[in-house]
Amino acid sequence: MSAPILSLSGVTKSYPRGGMLGSLFGAREPVLALDDVSLDVMAGDVVGIVGESGSGKSTLAQLAVGLTRPTAGTIRLGGEDLGLLMRDHAGPWRRRIQMAFQDSSSALNPRKSVGRCLDETLALAGVDRAARTGEAAALLGRVGLGAEMLPRLPHELSGGQRQRVGLARALAMKPDVLIADEPVSALDVSLQAQVINLLGRLTGELGLTLLFISHDLALVRALCRRVIVMRKGRIVEEGPCLQVLEAPRHDYTRLLLSAVPKGIEGRRRPPDRTSNPEFPRP
Numbered sequence: 001m002s003a004p005i006l007s008l009s010g011v012t013k014s015y016p017r018g019g020m021l022g023s024l025f026g027a028r029e030p031v032l033a034l035d036d037v038s039l040d041v042m043a044g045d046v047v048g049i050v051g052e053s054g055s056g057k058s059t060l061a062q063l064a065v066g067l068t069r070p071t072a073g074t075i076r077l078g079g080e081d082l083g084l085l086m087r088d089h090a091g092p093w094r095r096r097i098q099m100a101f102q103d104s105s106s107a108l109n110p111r112k113s114v115g116r117c118l119d120e121t122l123a124l125a126g127v128d129r130a131a132r133t134g135e136a137a138a139l140l141g142r143v144g145l146g147a148e149m150l151p152r153l154p155h156e157l158s159g160g161q162r163q164r165v166g167l168a169r170a171l172a173m174k175p176d177v178l179i180a181d182e183p184v185s186a187l188d189v190s191l192q193a194q195v196i197n198l199l200g201r202l203t204g205e206l207g208l209t210l211l212f213i214s215h216d217l218a219l220v221r222a223l224c225r226r227v228i229v230m231r232k233g234r235i236v237e238e239g240p241c242l243q244v245l246e247a248p249r250h251d252y253t254r255l256l257l258s259a260v261p262k263g264i265e266g267r268r269r270p271p272d273r274t275s276n277p278e279f280p281r282p
């Protein structure tokens with residue numbers, strides 16, 4: 001059997017409650033954002049990560065890309081210790097795992113135009129100068145944006161546009177592993193579908209390994225082969241996506257599924273006012 005591309009073993013992350021001030025003023029229990037999590041992701045896996053707000057999904061993502069260090073446990077990328085890889089800034093692995101952030105407004109430098117941001121990222125990825133402008137426009141096209149976005153600054157974009165620029169930048173690195181933290185939450189349903197289709201294509205055609213964090217179980221079901229259910233910093237259930245979502249074994253997964261509003265399957269269509277008694281004709 002081949003080795004996992006990303007592997008977490010007994011990973012715990014705790015934060016002092018109330019940040020630095022909290023730790024100064026009282027020795028209260030720290031927040032256990034991640035509690036002894038072990039997880040293997042194989043190359044080409046498309047893994048959905050679901051769970052209530054505060055369950056540790058973003059923390060797991062930040063640890064996996066090396067933005068923060070675990071309090072305990074080890075994380076391996078391509079079989080190598082992430083802590084050691086991150087010390088070596090030139091290490092290719094730094095580029096091979098990318099994250100598209102939940103909060104795209106803080107992820108983009110407010111003083112850099114979209115074009116400059118993509119250009120710098122493409123330069124880091126080794127694309128030569130002559131090819132970069134064309135490639136930046138092509139990346140924007142992939143996420144449903146036009147080349148007219150290139151001169152714009154982040155504050156001149158809508159939330160959904162910023163989110164897609166963040167995704168384009170992550171893709172510019174041509175990563176092996178992409179961690180997408182709520183990458184479509186600010187998009188309307190047609191753009192959501194477009195980005196989900198793009199991610200589906202990238203995983204299918206290029207063998208991109210994807211960790212897809214979402215509150216939207218319908219999107220997870222459409223995109224992912226495997227799903228992980230998190231609660232209070234722990235993985236409470238995992239397995240093939242359809243199996244977990246159709247026949248959950250854990251009470252919490254059932255609760256999460258039952259919390260999906262009725263009729264969500266049909267929410268991509270506008271309400272049918274002619275046949276649905278809940279939407280009578282005006």
Ligand SMILES: Nc1ncnc2c1ncn2[C@@H]1O[C@H](COP(=O)(O)OP(=O)(O)OP(=O)(O)O)[C@@H](O)[C@H]1O
Pocket residue numbers: 015016018019031032033051052053054055056057058059060102
């Ligand atoms: N930098 C931090 N300092 C202190 N506590 C933090 C920090 N980051 C996260 N936490 C806490 O860790 C827990 C897990 O947070 P995390 O952001 O991973 O949740 P999440 O599952 O991504 O939630 P959401 O669905 O709302 O994005 C929460 O209780 C959160 O308050």
Ligand SMILES: [Mg+2]
Pocket residue numbers: 057058059102181
């Ligand atoms: Mg989060």
